[in-house]
């Protein structure tokens with residue numbers, strides 16, 4: 001699968017492959033999270049898979065099982081792919097056990113040595129991120145770049161080509177992945193957003209705010225949403241434990257539907273805890289559930305579900321949420337479950 005914003009760079013590569021102009025060294029650049037590694041993996045599939053990236057053959061499977069981005073709990077010089085003719089080099093743990101900022105010279109030496117002097121079929125070495133090589137490492141790589149080997153492709157990934165020495169740059173064919181603001185990319189962003197929350201966001205705006213980097217747009221959204229969700233959940237629990245907190249619900253405004261879903265989640269979790277008859281991880285929720293009756297919890301869950309389904313209509317969501325919250329604020333000491341009035345009008 002190719003990301004829509006990779007298309008231009010990918011077309012450029014396809015042309016090189018078609019015309020048999022693949023260089024000995026390729027430099028793939030682009031800002032953080034633009035997808036340089038995914039781009040590289042699909043290039044490698046294109047070059048090595050007999051069907052040019054079928055995603056089913058032995059090679060494609062081997063590549064799909066590679067996870068050289070993951071962190072190991074021991075230091076290594078290079079990582080071998082599940083495919084025998086492919087190696088990766090990246091920053092690893094240093095002697096003190098923390099992640100190194102640099103790719104060291106001994107790593108680059110091991111990297112160059114493990115690429116055979118002669119190869120029957122194409123061998124590929126990937127360095128990410130080449131702009132993290134220290135000076136000695138860069139010099140060591142330069143020697144290998146100066147004496148290209150048969151059937152060998154070295155791929156360097158870098159956030160910022162300016163941080164690489166000219167001597168290295170001049171020996172690489174560069175491919176740059178640009179940020180993208182086109183409709184296809186915005187569509188991709190929209191597809192990644194949970195279908196229920198999709199209508200709340202304009203994917204083009206998200207893309208704009210993430211400077212044309214789609215993965216960043218998604219991460220931003222998740223981060224922010226997660227944060228908001230947590231604060232809603234906390235306030236909902238406070239309201240159930242001390243009803244006067246119901247005055248402090250400004251943070252709910254314009255988010256009524258999501259807050260109702262948050263409440264729905266809390267009540268269903270609570271019912272589960274009560275059925276299993278043991279405490280859950282959330283101490284506040286445990287307190288609320290302990291003092292509430294099954295009967296009232298189920299009724300309020302029903303009403304919350306109904307409120308959520310009414311969000312498709314012209315109902316005043318704020319009023320609806322307020323009415324549900326009044327019941328929720330008394331859930332621990334309700335004598336009789338009240339009828340929530342808004343529901344009858346629809």
Ligand SMILES: [Zn+2]
Nearest residue numbers: 049054057060
């Ligand atoms: Zn394949």
